[in-house]
Amino acid sequence: MPNNASPQADEVDLRPLSARSVVLSLLLGLHPPELPVKDLVSSVEPFGIAGSTLRAALSRMTAAGDLRRADTVYGLSDRLLERQRRQDDAVHPGTRAWGGDWEMVVVTATGRGAAERAELRTELTRLRLAELREGVWLRPANLRRALPAGLDQVTQHYTARPERPPHDLAASLWPLEAWAGTGHALLAHVARARRPSDRFTAFAAVVRHLLADPVLPGELLPPDWPGAGLREAYADYRRELARDVRAREGR
Numbered sequence: 001m002p003n004n005a006s007p008q009a010d011e012v013d014l015r016p017l018s019a020r021s022v023v024l025s026l027l028l029g030l031h032p033p034e035l036p037v038k039d040l041v042s043s044v045e046p047f048g049i050a051g052s053t054l055r056a057a058l059s060r061m062t063a064a065g066d067l068r069r070a071d072t073v074y075g076l077s078d079r080l081l082e083r084q085r086r087q088d089d090a091v092h093p094g095t096r097a098w099g100g101d102w103e104m105v106v107v108t109a110t111g112r113g114a115a116e117r118a119e120l121r122t123e124l125t126r127l128r129l130a131e132l133r134e135g136v137w138l139r140p141a142n143l144r145r146a147l148p149a150g151l152d153q154v155t156q157h158y159t160a161r162p163e164r165p166p167h168d169l170a171a172s173l174w175p176l177e178a179w180a181g182t183g184h185a186l187l188a189h190v191a192r193a194r195r196p197s198d199r200f201t202a203f204a205a206v207v208r209h210l211l212a213d214p215v216l217p218g219e220l221l222p223p224d225w226p227g228a229g230l231r232e233a234y235a236d237y238r239r240e241l242a243r244d245v246r247a248r249e250g251r
């Protein structure tokens with residue numbers, strides 16, 4: 001079945017702030033993604049997180065493998081560095097001119113367990129592919145990105161030219177109108193947000209939404225697609241946040 005589940009249009013998925021979510025969001029937006037604990041303490045203060053709460057969260061996150069610690073400096077673990085790379089790709093996806101070809105990935109492995117199948121589906125979705133039918137995944141060949149090592153052991157990768165009109169095919173594979181509606185609602189929400197905590201939660205929702213953007217060629221998108229606007233707004237916010245964090249470092 002097509003992999004087109006999405007929030008309903010105009011919904012804004014705002015999740016409550018926790019010390020863990022604030023720390024991760026701060027570090028994911030920094031290059032390099034690390035801060036001394038004193039700068040983390042001052043950076044989370046605008047969100048109402050006390051120093052004792054932060055230190056407890058840092059201990060739990062280090063024990064769980066989310067963070068690595070060197071003396072008093074905390075940074076993202078290798079696993080979360082990969083998440084940062086995906087987030088960076090969501091904000092600045094590598095694209096190329098589209099000539100009409102489609103990527104087609106066919107799952108060839110059999111006899112795999114449910115967990116392995118779910119992991120593969122997650123990986124193919126992260127690659128911005130959509131499922132045409134069970135085991136057959138498609139997308140326009142307009143992305144510049146390498147397929148992960150090991151994927152060729154369980155799939156075959158082809159270039160295809162489907163007979164179905166590409167605009168209709170894209171609309172059947174992704175919930176484009178719903179994604180656009182939510183995107184416009186997020187843009188309106190971030191424009192209204194004033195308090196640091198409100199802006200932080202709003203832009204965290206923007207990042208989650210951008211991770212689900214199929215990044216299609218412009219000719220396959222509905223009019224007034226909000227992808228570029230969301231990326232520009234988040235990039236501006238990330239620069240602002242990094243400036244604030246680095247200013248606190250310099251105090």
